[in-house]
Amino acid sequence: xxxxxxxxxxxxxxxxxxxxxxxxxAGVAKTSLYRHFRTKDDLIAAFLEREDADFWGGWDxxxxxxxxxxxAELEAHLDWIGERxxxxxxxxxxxxxxxxxFPQTDHPARKVAAAHKxxxxxxxxxxxxxxxxxxxxELAGQLSLLINGAFxxxxxxxxxxxxxxxxxxxxxxxxxxxxx
Amino acid sequence: xxxxxxxxxxxxxxxxxxxxxxxxxAGVAKTSLYRHFRTKDDLIAAFLEREDADFWGGWDxxxxxxxxxxxAELEAHLDWIGERxxxxxxxxxxxxxxxxxFPQTDHPARKVAAAHKxxxxxxxxxxxxxxxxxxxxELAGQLSLLINGAFxxxxxxxxxxxxxxxxxxxxxxxxxxxxx
DNA sequence: CACGACACAAACAGGTCTGTATCGATCAGG
DNA sequence: CCTGATCGATACAGACCTGTTTGTGTCGTG
Numbered sequence: 320x321x322x323x324x325x326x327x328x329x330x331x332x333x334x335x336x337x338x339x340x341x342x343x344x345a346g347v348a349k350t351s352l353y354r355h356f357r358t359k360d361d362l363i364a365a366f367l368e369r370e371d372a373d374f375w376g377g378w379d380x381x382x383x384x385x386x387x388x389x390x391a392e393l394e395a396h397l398d399w400i401g402e403r404x405x406x407x408x409x410x411x412x413x414x415x416x417x418x419x420x421f422p423q424t425d426h427p428a429r430k431v432a433a434a435h436k437x438x439x440x441x442x443x444x445x446x447x448x449x450x451x452x453x454x455x456x457e458l459a460g461q462l463s464l465l466i467n468g469a470f471x472x473x474x475x476x477x478x479x480x481x482x483x484x485x486x487x488x489x490x491x492x493x494x495x496x497x498x499x
Numbered sequence: 500x501x502x503x504x505x506x507x508x509x510x511x512x513x514x515x516x517x518x519x520x521x522x523x524x525a526g527v528a529k530t531s532l533y534r535h536f537r538t539k540d541d542l543i544a545a546f547l548e549r550e551d552a553d554f555w556g557g558w559d560x561x562x563x564x565x566x567x568x569x570x571a572e573l574e575a576h577l578d579w580i581g582e583r584x585x586x587x588x589x590x591x592x593x594x595x596x597x598x599x600x601f602p603q604t605d606h607p608a609r610k611v612a613a614a615h616k617x618x619x620x621x622x623x624x625x626x627x628x629x630x631x632x633x634x635x636x637e638l639a640g641q642l643s644l645l646i647n648g649a650f651x652x653x654x655x656x657x658x659x660x661x662x663x664x665x666x667x668x669x670x671x672x673x674x675x676x677x678x679x
Numbered sequence: 680c681a682c683g684a685c686a687c688a689a690a691c692a693g694g695t696c697t698g699t700a701t702c703g704a705t706c707a708g709g
Numbered sequence: 710c711c712t713g714a715t716c717g718a719t720a721c722a723g724a725c726c727t728g729t730t731t732g733t734g735t736c737g738t739g
Contacts, residue, residue, distance in 0.1 A: 332602050334514050337726060348687040349728080359727065410602060415651050419599035422512050422590060424654075436655045460660065461668045465641075468648025471595050474604075475616045480640065488641045488672065495671030517696060528717040529698080539697065 320345045320352065325366045329413055333363050333428075334420050360427050363417065367431040370413045374435075378442070389449035390493070393462075394486055400466060401482025404473050412470035439463060452496035461492050500525045500532065505546045509593055513543050513608075514600050543597065544607040550593045551615045558622070569629035570673070573642075574666055580646060581662025584653050592650035619643060632676035641672050 323345035327336045338359055342349045356362040381399055385392035403409065410416070414432035421429055440463045447455035447462070465488055469481055476484070503525035507516045518539055522529045536542040561579055565572035583589065590596070594612035601609055620643045627635035627642070645668055649661055656664070 330602065332600065334600070335602075338728085339726080346687095348689095350688090350730090351686065353728065354685085411599060416599045418651075418654070419591060419596045420512065420514070422510065422515075433654060436652070440655060457664065457667065460656070460664050461645075461671075463655070464648035464652055464664065464668065465644055466648070467652050468644035468646070471598075471651050472616070472644055472647050474598070474613060475620060475643070476640070484637065484640050484644065487637065488644065491641075491675030492668065492671055494675065518698085519696080522717095526717090528719095530700090530718090531716065533698070534715085 320347055320355070321362075321365055321369060324362055325369055328363065328366050329370075329410055329416075330408070332420065333366070333417055338362075364427040364431050367414060367417055367428050367435070371431060371435045375438075389446050393446050393450075393489060393493075397466075397485040397489060398482055400469065401485050404469050404476070404481045405479060409473050411473065412467070415467065415470060436463075436467075439466075447496070450493060450496070452493070454496065458492060458496040461496075462489060465489065465492070500527055500535070501542075501545055501549060504542055505549055508543065508546050509550075509590060509596075510588070512600065513546070513597055518542075540607050544611050547594060547597055547608050547611040547615070551611060551618075554615075555618075569626050573626050573630075573669060573673075577646075577665040577669060578662055580649065581665050584649050584656070584661045585659060589653050591653065592647070595647065595650060616643075616647075619646075627676070630673055630676070632673070634676065638672060638676040641676075642669060645669065645672070 320341075324336075324341045327341060327344060338349060338352060341362075342352055345352075352362070356365060377399065378396065381395045382392055385395055414435045417428050418432045423429065424433075440459050443462045444455050444459035447458040450458070452458040465485065469476075469485055473481070500521075504516075504521045507521060507524060518529060518532060521542075522532055525532075532542070536545060557579065558576065561575045562572055565575055594615045597608050598612045603609065604613075620639050623642045624635050624639035627638040630638070632638040645665065649656075649665055653661070
C-alpha cells in the first residue's frame with residue numbers, strides 16, 4: 320500500500336493524487352489506509368521516510384565499496400546520482416518536490432525532508448574531511464548545492480550530461496579546497 | 500490583480516490558493532478574473548511570465564553596471580541572488596516550485612518555466628564565453644547547477660551562508676575552466 | 680467451534696475547487 | 710439622456726477532496 324502510494328505520489332505529485340486513487344490502485348479499502356495512517360499528511364510523511372531509507376540504502380551500498388578512498392567513493396556516488404537523474408521518468412528529488420508542494424514548514428512531511436537534507440550535508444562533510452579539505456564544511460556545502468541543483472535541473476540538462484558535469488565540477492571544487 | 504495572484508501564489512503555493520481567494524484579496528469579481536484569464540492555468544502561466552520578466556529586469560540592471568568585466572558581473576549577480584535567497588520570506592524559485600507542483604510537462608506554466616531555465620543557462624554561457632573559459636557551455640552548466648541548487652537549498656543553508664558559498668564556488672569553477 | 684482482529688465495500692458528510700450564469704450599478708461617448 | 714461596455718456581487722453547477730460510518734466477510738488462534 321505504501322509502495323503504491325509512493326509510486327503515485329512520485330509520478331503525479333502528492334497533491335494531485337487523492338486517497339481514493341491510492342486505495343483503488345492498491346486494491347485495499349479506505350478504512351484500511353486510515354487504520355495505518357491517521358491522515359493523508361501522515362501518509363505523505365511515510366512516503367518521504369521510505370524514500371529517505373531507500374536513498375541511504377543505495378548510498379551505503381556504494382560507500383561500502385570504497386571505504387578507503389573518499390575520492391573514489393564520491394565519484395561513485397556522483398555516477399549513481401547522475402544515472403538516476405538522467406532516467407527518462409526522473410521527476411526530481413521527492414524531498415524537494417514535497418517541500419515545494421507544501422510551503423508550511425511545520426508540515427510533518429517537511430520535517431522529514433529537512434532532516435534528509437541535513438543528513439545529506441552531514442555525509443558530504445564526512446567525505447570532505449576524509450579528502451583533507453582545508454574547510455570541509457564549505458566543501459560539503461558546495462557539493463550539496465551542486466547535487467541539489469542536479470536534482471532540479473534534469474529537465475534542462477541534455478541526455479547523459481549530468482554525470483560528467485557533476486564529476487568535473489566536484490573535481491574542480493576538491494582541487495580548490497586543498498589549495499586554500 | 501495579477502500582482503495579488505502572484506504574491507499569493509508565491510507565498511502559499513499555486514495549488515493551495517484558489518481563485519476565490521485571489522478575487523477576494525484583489526477586490527475584484529470572479530467574472531473579471533475569468534475575462535482576463537481563460538482558466539486558472541493561464542493565470543499561473545501569467546504569474547510565471549511576470550516573475551520571469553522581473554527576474555531578467557533585475558539581472559539586466561546588474562549587468563548594465565558591469566558591461567566590460569564579466570567576472571565582476573557574475574559576482575554581482577551572485578551577490579544579488581545570494582541576498583535574495585537569504586531573505587526570511589524566501590520560498591524558492593517560483594519556476595522550480597511550479598514545475599514541482601505540476602508534473603505534466605505540457606502544462607502552460609511548465610513551458611514558461613522551461614523557457615526561463617533555458618534562457619538562464621544561455622545567459623550564463625555568454626558570461627562564460629567572455630570569461631574566456633575553454634568550454635563555456637560546460638562552465639555555464641556548472642554555474643546553472645550551482646545557482647539552481649542555491650534556489651532550493653535555502654532551508655538548509657545557514658543565515659548569510661549563501662552568498663560567500665556561491666562566490667567561492669564560482670571562483671573555483673572559473674579558475675578550473677581556464678586551466679583545462 | 681467460537682471469538683476477536685482485521686479486511687473489503689459502499690455510502691455518506693461536509694467542505695473546497697473551477698468555471699458559469701444572472702442581476703444590478705457605474706460610467707463614457709454620442 | 711440613452712446605449713453599450715465593463716465592473717462587482719452572488720448564487721449555482723458539477724466535480725473532487727478528506728475522513729467517517731455502517732455492514733459484511735474472513736481468517737488465525739485459543
